[in-house]
Amino acid sequence: MINDVASWLLDPAHWTGPDGVPARTWEHIWYSGVSLLIASLIAVPAGLLIGHTGRGRVVAVNLAGAARAVPSLGLLFIMVLFLGPRLSGDAASLWPSLIVLIVLAIPPILSGAYAGVEGVDPAARDAARGMGMTGWEVLSRVEVPCALPLIFSGLRSAALQVVATATIAAIVGIGGLGRLLIDGQAIRDFPQMVSGALLVAVLALLVDLALAGVQRYAVSPGLTGRTTTRGGGRAATDADGTTDADGIPAPGAVFAGEKELAVRREAGKTEPRHNS
Amino acid sequence: MIVFDGVTKRYPGGTVAVDNLSLVAPNGKITVLVGPSGCGKTTSLRMVNRMIRPTSGTITLDGRDTARMKESDLRRGMGYVIQHAGLFPHRTVLENIGTVPRLLGWDRRRTDARAHELMEQVGLDEVFASRYPSQLSGGQQQRVGVARALAADPPVLLMDEPFSAVDPVVREQLQDEFLRLQDELGKTILFVTHDIDEAIKLGDQIAVLRVGGVLAQLADPAYLLNHPVDDFVADFVGRDRGYRALSFQPTPRLPLRPERTLLIGETTQGVAQDWALVVDDANHPLGWVEPRRVTGEIRSEMLHRGGTVARASGPLRGALDAALSSPSRRGVIVDDSGSLVGTVQAHEVLNAIEEAARPEVADPTNPGAPAR
Ligand SMILES: Nc1ncnc2c1ncn2[C@@H]1O[C@H](COP(=O)(O)OP(=O)(O)O)[C@@H](O)[C@H]1O
Ligand SMILES: [Mg+2]
Numbered sequence: 010m011i012n013d014v015a016s017w018l019l020d021p022a023h024w025t026g027p028d029g030v031p032a033r034t035w036e037h038i039w040y041s042g043v044s045l046l047i048a049s050l051i052a053v054p055a056g057l058l059i060g061h062t063g064r065g066r067v068v069a070v071n072l073a074g075a076a077r078a079v080p081s082l083g084l085l086f087i088m089v090l091f092l093g094p095r096l097s098g099d100a101a102s103l104w105p106s107l108i109v110l111i112v113l114a115i116p117p118i119l120s121g122a123y124a125g126v127e128g129v130d131p132a133a134r135d136a137a138r139g140m141g142m143t144g145w146e147v148l149s150r151v152e153v154p155c156a157l158p159l160i161f162s163g164l165r166s167a168a169l170q171v172v173a174t175a176t177i178a179a180i181v182g183i184g185g186l187g188r189l190l191i192d193g194q195a196i197r198d199f200p201q202m203v204s205g206a207l208l209v210a211v212l213a214l215l216v217d218l219a220l221a222g223v224q225r226y227a228v229s230p231g232l233t234g235r236t237t238t239r240g241g242g243r244a245a246t247d248a249d250g251t252t253d254a255d256g257i258p259a260p261g262a263v264f265a266g267e268k269e270l271a272v273r274r275e276a277g278k279t280e281p282r283h284n285s
Numbered sequence: 286m287i288v289f290d291g292v293t294k295r296y297p298g299g300t301v302a303v304d305n306l307s308l309v310a311p312n313g314k315i316t317v318l319v320g321p322s323g324c325g326k327t328t329s330l331r332m333v334n335r336m337i338r339p340t341s342g343t344i345t346l347d348g349r350d351t352a353r354m355k356e357s358d359l360r361r362g363m364g365y366v367i368q369h370a371g372l373f374p375h376r377t378v379l380e381n382i383g384t385v386p387r388l389l390g391w392d393r394r395r396t397d398a399r400a401h402e403l404m405e406q407v408g409l410d411e412v413f414a415s416r417y418p419s420q421l422s423g424g425q426q427q428r429v430g431v432a433r434a435l436a437a438d439p440p441v442l443l444m445d446e447p448f449s450a451v452d453p454v455v456r457e458q459l460q461d462e463f464l465r466l467q468d469e470l471g472k473t474i475l476f477v478t479h480d481i482d483e484a485i486k487l488g489d490q491i492a493v494l495r496v497g498g499v500l501a502q503l504a505d506p507a508y509l510l511n512h513p514v515d516d517f518v519a520d521f522v523g524r525d526r527g528y529r530a531l532s533f534q535p536t537p538r539l540p541l542r543p544e545r546t547l548l549i550g551e552t553t554q555g556v557a558q559d560w561a562l563v564v565d566d567a568n569h570p571l572g573w574v575e576p577r578r579v580t581g582e583i584r585s586e587m588l589h590r591g592g593t594v595a596r597a598s599g600p601l602r603g604a605l606d607a608a609l610s611s612p613s614r615r616g617v618i619v620d621d622s623g624s625l626v627g628t629v630q631a632h633e634v635l636n637a638i639e640e641a642a643r644p645e646v647a648d649p650t651n652p653g654a655p656a657r
Binding site: 130132133134135136137138139140141142143146151154155157228229230231232234 | 334336356357358359360361362367369370371372373374376377384385388417419430443
């Protein structure tokens, strides 16, 4: 069985032409990408707005929960029945598939975005307002950057689900890696079906890896704790003069007045001190 | 100058947080709002930068009604420091400090130069510039918070319990540095705290509020301690107020005694006293040893470090505390550079207190007038 799958995958004939692996993979990426993009365009701003204003949270939670409960296959058929007659050609199958994927992707992205903004340290938000940032500046300069880890985790979980579920596009007769499964089943070609499933899994993994890469680049190290490996190690827990970096009390530190003077000397720069 | 004129804040639930408050925070001075929890200190402070809108009354800033100013302009012109610093976790220390300058449209170079300058002013080592808030201790975060508030050199600072979330040792250090900084900068500061000791230490004038947001007394610290207007204020300033008042009496000439000192590594042979003071090369006191118990060389871990040291130029309270806390009963007095000048005993400090005049107080008929 494993050998059959391997030889299917290694057969050069399966890697060329309009129903070869590269073309199917490309279609798959295309469906997933477009759905994720449209879902993000809807869910990210909505989530940010809910998090920023604190309004509409209950509605959003319920809608997202309801959307999660919708069976994808059922929705797909309803969409085909509903949209099919109104659209022509490939669009008649394409849009129902995309809508299913979009509905699937919205809840995780939405909850990631609003939970991210909602979770921003209230003190940081208060300070931002107190320094004269407008609502928009608070959102764009503080809330969004701080919410990025959760926005990304919502996006990544949506991406995994969308890539896995994009196989259903094949059910309504259009492309993607799902065709390997559907067509394979039609002709009882099990190695092809297994190969298709494997390729979907590998693609999902690669997409997740790519997003993780973007996340690493986009999210401030201050939020991830990755700072410890950069710039020479963790800061001393307290460099306020009470403790040396190694945790041993500085000589004379308990002589409160002496410490105070040490601070004054430090401030007066007559005696340079190193805090780390 | 910040002027509260008949300011009242009634929250939607009906709570009157601030009741008809009239108050002047003079330019270049630290005005402290102090009172028990829930007495409306934070509400009063936040009405100044209009984070909270007064229900009635006006607050003017150098004669301009804050209600008529654009909110973002008003706030960018005032430093704002809060209890947990509220630093932006995704920004480095340098970027945090540069926040308001960037909002005001300064370019990167000018902002960074200013941020570096401020780090030095608030006593933060250069190595912290590229660190993130999560890598700092609470005390360091507060320093960044203060630096950030000062970045655009605003004439006014609003501070809401900025030092109350750090441990007492660091708090005292931050307070001292804050006073030193204020000596240099002369900002108009409105400072909120629930800690009467902090209020007395930092305030040029103190406004005591009672629950319900009513101003109970406005006076300078010495006057407040000596002439609380009523039981509430008397109770709030506390039972140790006689002792606290010593904080305002500069040390007169104390009869200082020379002290036999030893260095780390020396032996105690030939030292007859019960206690001997150990100093470092620069004659800075390190701690006390009991010569009888030391065999061989004095090592750092043998020192009793329990006593405080007082500056000769500091207030009497420090000298008395140094004497009382010293294991030898001799209080260690140093000069402004921290070098030993001599020791003094508690009864000698008490004599000095007896001989000194009572601290000067403001005209009792005009308790609002600062005495200093
Ligand atoms: N947003 C708010 N809504 C309703 N009541 C509030 C609000 N903020 C504060 N209060 C009430 O107003 C009073 C004063 O609060 P606050 O100014 O925070 O006091 P303090 O800073 O002195 O502890 C308290 O009784 C508090 O419960
Ligand atoms: Mg408060």
